[in-house]
Structure formats: structure tokens, C-alpha cells
Amino acid sequence: xxxxxxxxxxxxxxxxxxxxxxxxxxxxxxxxxxxxxxxxxxxxxxxxxxxxxxxxxxxxxxxxxxxxxxxxxxxxxxxxxxxxxxxxxxxxxxxxxxxxxxxxxxxxxxxxxxxxxxxxxxxxxxxxxxxxxxxxxxxxxxxxxxxxxxxxxxxxxxxxxxxxxxxxxxxxxxxxxxxxxxxxxxxxxxxxxxxxxxxxxxxxxxxxxxxxxxxxxxxxxxxxxxxxxxxxxxxxxxxxxxxxxxxxxxxxxxxxxxxxxxxxxxxxxxxxxxxxxxxxxxxxxxxxxxxxxxxxxxxxxxxxxxxxxxxxxxxxxxxxxxxxxxxxxxxxxxxxxxxxxxxxxxxxxxxxx
Numbered sequence: 001x002x003x004x005x006x007x008x009x010x011x012x013x014x015x016x017x018x019x020x021x022x023x024x025x026x027x028x029x030x031x032x033x034x035x036x037x038x039x040x041x042x043x044x045x046x047x048x049x050x051x052x053x054x055x056x057x058x059x060x061x062x063x064x065x066x067x068x069x070x071x072x073x074x075x076x077x078x079x080x081x082x083x084x085x086x087x088x089x090x091x092x093x094x095x096x097x098x099x100x101x102x103x104x105x106x107x108x109x110x111x112x113x114x115x116x117x118x119x120x121x122x123x124x125x126x127x128x129x130x131x132x133x134x135x136x137x138x139x140x141x142x143x144x145x146x147x148x149x150x151x152x153x154x155x156x157x158x159x160x161x162x163x164x165x166x167x168x169x170x171x172x173x174x175x176x177x178x179x180x181x182x183x184x185x186x187x188x189x190x191x192x193x194x195x196x197x198x199x200x201x202x203x204x205x206x207x208x209x210x211x212x213x214x215x216x217x218x219x220x221x222x223x224x225x226x227x228x229x230x231x232x233x234x235x236x237x238x239x240x241x242x243x244x245x246x247x248x249x250x251x252x253x254x255x256x257x258x259x260x261x262x263x264x265x266x267x268x269x270x271x272x273x274x275x276x277x278x279x280x281x282x283x284x285x286x287x288x289x290x291x292x293x294x295x296x297x298x299x300x301x302x303x304x305x306x307x308x309x310x311x312x313x314x315x316x317x318x319x320x321x322x323x324x325x326x327x328x329x330x331x332x333x334x335x336x337x338x339x340x341x342x343x344x345x346x347x348x349x350x351x352x353x
Contacts, residue, residue, distance in 0.1 A: 002154035009059035037208035079148035256314025283321035289337035
């Protein structure tokens with residue numbers, strides 16, 4: 001496999017619209033990096049620049065420290081798996097997987113061995129003589145992955161490969177991709193808008209918004225120490241609760257409640273006295289308490305071992321995730337506290353640490 005470096009990559013289209021700004025990333029040999037963000041944030045454009053399907057306006061792209069910025073796609077030794085499978089309908093599974101090797105005029109015996117090996121890895125051995133129309137969506141996606149595997153490329157690129165699958169198939173195929181990565185020890189760049197895919201697959205996540213990188217880190221780093229309001233709101237399900245207020249006399253004060261700061265928080269926020277801030281708390285960090293903030297329940301969602309309790313505190317909405325079965329009804333009241341909170345600068349939206 002290979003290392004991959006994206007240095008100050010930018011994409012500006014002919015109509016002067018800029019899709020990607022100053023993108024920097026070093027991908028280690030065998031690392032699985034997930035680019036995540038909402039639609040239109042520039043993640044797929046970045047992937048297409050790596051593949052050579054989009055010209056790079058500014059910046060450099062290196063594989064194993066070799067500059068391939070201007071190199072045509074066919075010479076980059078990169079394989080891409082698309083969300084729509086891109087299989088040839090008139091070819092069998094075997095022929096689809098072998099096609100790129102046939103174009104390269106590899107030895108027929110070598111092609112046969114590579115296809116059989118990839119089919120074994122992906123559980124497609126019994127499907128090799130079928131046409132794509134005879135396969136399920138998950139099987140088609142595995143064929144697309146098999147076509148990439150047989151090429152033994154330096155880098156694998158995945159462009160939202162699970163978005164066309166139903167929820168059950170998404171989960172199963174996601175696990176197959178994770179096992180594939182561990183088995184091949186391959187360098188992979190994976191694009192998705194689904195944070196569950198990002199959190200479960202990635203060695204590191206690149207979170208993007210409006211063409212800008214917002215944070216790069218491990219899944220735990222993005223979940224536990226988000227760099228700003230955008231990352232905090234995008235990573236985590238259900239999303240983080242936010243309250244607007246200010247720091248006054250050792251408390252976070254908003255229109256709906258007062259939250260007393262502990263000693264560490266007072267020291268952290270000393271420079272923010274009488275300044276506006278945003279307090280964030282994840283639903284799983286809202287806990288029931290004898291004394292605290294009173295919530296009016298609007299909806300109770302039982303999920304088995306956990307319950308999502310939606311409600312209001314004053315004029316603000318709040319979601320709580322309790323670790324047991326609850327039977328609250330609309331109009332009930334529950335008193336809660338926060339066992340972990342995050343503070344964000346109102347002007348910059350950056351986390352205060």
C-alpha cells in the first residue's frame with residue numbers, strides 16, 4: 001500500500017465557485033480516513049481530486065512522496081468504489097471483476113487467481129456466473145469492491161458506497177468494509193455523510209463544512225472534544241443540546257436555567273465573565289437528579305436498554321438519553337443535571353478548553 005499527502009488542495013470551478021479550501025491531510029500507510037460532512041461540503045470533490053476526476057486548482061497531491069498532481073487517473077494506481085456500483089450489466093460478476101486486468105492485458109491465469117481470491121474474501125464465489133441484475137444491492141456493492149481489490153492499488157477510494165442500500169444492508173456491508181480493511185491493511189479514503197459510518201470505520205475522521213476542514217482526529221476525539229459548534233452538532237446521535245447564555249458570578253446563566261460552574265470550569269472560563277457563550281450537553285450526559293433543572297416531557301421513545309426523553313426547559317428544547325426503560329407521558333416533569341458539558345465561544349464558535 002502507500003502513504004498519501006494532500007497539501008493545500010483547493011478547487012475553484014470556472015464559474016468562480018470554490019468548493020474546497022486549503023485542504024491538508026497526511027494519510028499513513030494502511031490508514032482508513034473517513035471524510036464526513038453534510039451534502040455540498042466538498043468531501044466528494046476532494047475525493048475526486050485525489051482520483052484525478054477533478055482538476056486540482058491549487059495545491060499538491062503525493063503518493064509515497066511522489067507528486068501525482070498532474071498525473072492522469074489511469075496512472076495514479078488508485079481504485080475507486082462508487083455509490084451506484086458502476087457495473088457492466090451485460091457482463092457476469094467474474095467478467096466485471098476481471099475487466100480492469102483484461103484491459104491491462106495481464107496473464108489469464110493471474111487474472112483467474114486474483115478474481116477467485118477477491119471473490120473468496122467477499123463471499124462472492126457462488127455468484128461469479130451471475131449478471132448484476134440477479135444480485136442484491138449489497139452483493140453488487142461487493143462486486144464493485146472486488147473489482148477494486150483485484151487491481152491491488154496503492155490507495156482505495158470509496159464515494160458514499162452504502163448510500164443506496166437499506167439500513168440492514170448498510171450495517172452488514174459496513175462491517176464487511178471494516179473487515180476488508182483489516183485483512184488487506186489497505187490505505188483507504190472513504191467519503192460519507194453518515195456519522196455512524198464515520199465513527200465505526202475510521203482510524204481518523206476529517207469533518208468538513210462549506211469546503212473547509214473543521215477538525216481532524218480519531219472518532220473519540222471528535223465525539224469527546226469537538227473543536228467547534230459545527231463538529232459538536234454534527235457528530236453524535238441524537239445531536240448535542242445547545243443553550244445560549246452568559247457567564248455570571250460563577251454560573252452559566254440563560255433564560256431557562258442557571259448552571260453552577262465547578263472549580264475547574266470557573267478557572268477555564270475566568271476570562272469570559274459577563275460574556276455570551278453557548279453551553280452544549282450531549283443527551284447521554286443528561287442524568288436524572290433530585291435537585292436541578294426541571295424538564296417538561298413532550299415525547300418518550302423507548303429503545304430497549306435506553307430511552308430518549310424529549311422535552312422543554314423554559315423555552316428551549318432538550319433531548320435526554322437515559323440508560324434504562326422509562327414510561328414518561330406528555331406533560332410529566334423530570335428533574336435532571338448535567339454530568340459533562342462543553343462551552344463554546346459565541347463569537348468564534350470554537351470550543352473553550
